[in-house]
Amino acid sequence: MPTALVTGITGQDGSYLAELLLAKGYKVIGVARRSSTVTSERIMHLLDDITIVQGDLHDQGSLLSFLEEYNPDEVYNLAAQSFVPTSWNQPALTGDVTALGVTRLLEAIRFVNPKIKMYQASSSEMFGKVVEVPQTEATPFYPRSPYGVAKVYGHWITVNYRESFNIFAVSGILFNHESPRRGLEFVTRKISDGVAKIKLGLSKDLHLGNLEARRDWGFAGDYVQAMWLMMQQDHPDNYVVGTGETHSVREFCEIAFGYVGLDYKDHVVKDDRFFRPAEVDLLVSDPSKAHSQLGWKPSMKFPDLVKMMVDSDLAHYKGEKAITPRRVYG
Ligand code: NAP
Ligand code: F7E
8 A cells, every 4th residue: 555645735735636536546644744633624535545744844853854854655745834924024935935935845755765756846937927928837937926936946946956965856736626625715716615605695796806807717626637647757847737728807707607697797896905916817728738748638618627626615695515614815
């Protein structure tokens, strides 16, 4: 039975990846940081099947100690300060966790057992003010936020440890991926949650920022499969993972509100608080390499993703469903 260790297990992707690895017969160790409140909402249903260890990407000792204790075959580094607006409020913390945290984990692997494979959760935010359309593994980076800058560091230190120390370290450059388990602060979940509340008479308006921003949105459940596939290749590499389609925040609103018989123009309020100091206007992937080398393809189309998220939030407010994080950061 192979052992996989997942940092960021309590996050959206951590929960889907844990389900996938358990289904494949892995022993799953999840790393969670100490918190005064419960953060395991997304993995409640898995807690009997996985082992949770305490650790924090700020803390080198904790990383060394859990690698020594469990000596995993594969490490998936999903932990990060992942919300772009917070990265302007807390740029140094974002750099410490999202950038330097990757080095700490790679160093721990190098000292404990350099044969441990590592997946680094890189991001399309690295492309930022894009220099070509669509974006491939060869597209130069131009990050537009402290988060994007930190992810560029995380990407290159992963490549560097691969080349310097022969560590099997892969970088998955994933475009936005969403689900009913997405945090409420991200725009897709904010919209699906807002639509559900408005439809059920619990709210009237939804305050949003830039409706013209375009993203390549896919389903998170599909994207964790790409992570696992990258780790099963003969050689470590970098892979772009996305749908190859781009849609605006406005289109997301149109479909989400339209699905429940509402017109977004009657409810969406433009709010300056949700505009960013520097915006990423357009992201769209060219996932040809993931298609041809990994055999990976997304299963869910954009309108179905929107509808699934709205259905889930409707079910939540009707009291029919539980796994939907309710924390809001901004
Ligand atoms: P998420 O829901 O925000 O989860 C982030 C995880 O990181 C949480 O488990 C969080 O723990 C943990 N974490 C934060 N700071 C930590 C620290 N100092 N030490 C240890 N753990 C820490 O993010 P996600 O959407 O699942 O994304 C997973 C990874 O993929 C992230 O690295 C993200 O930047 C990257 N990524 C995401 C997307 C996307 O569209 N979702 C696209 C490209 C790349 P708590 O629960 O305690 O907060
Ligand atoms: O914003 C616009 C906003 O916060 C998407 C993270 O997982 O994906 C995510 O980063 C777009 C932006 O995601 C609101 O200006 C309009 O253009 O959902 P988001 P993100 O910034 O793309 C990447 C790939 C990651 O790696 C990150 O970790 O939507 N937008 N109005 C808004 N965004 C938010 N959050 N809230 C609004 O009210």
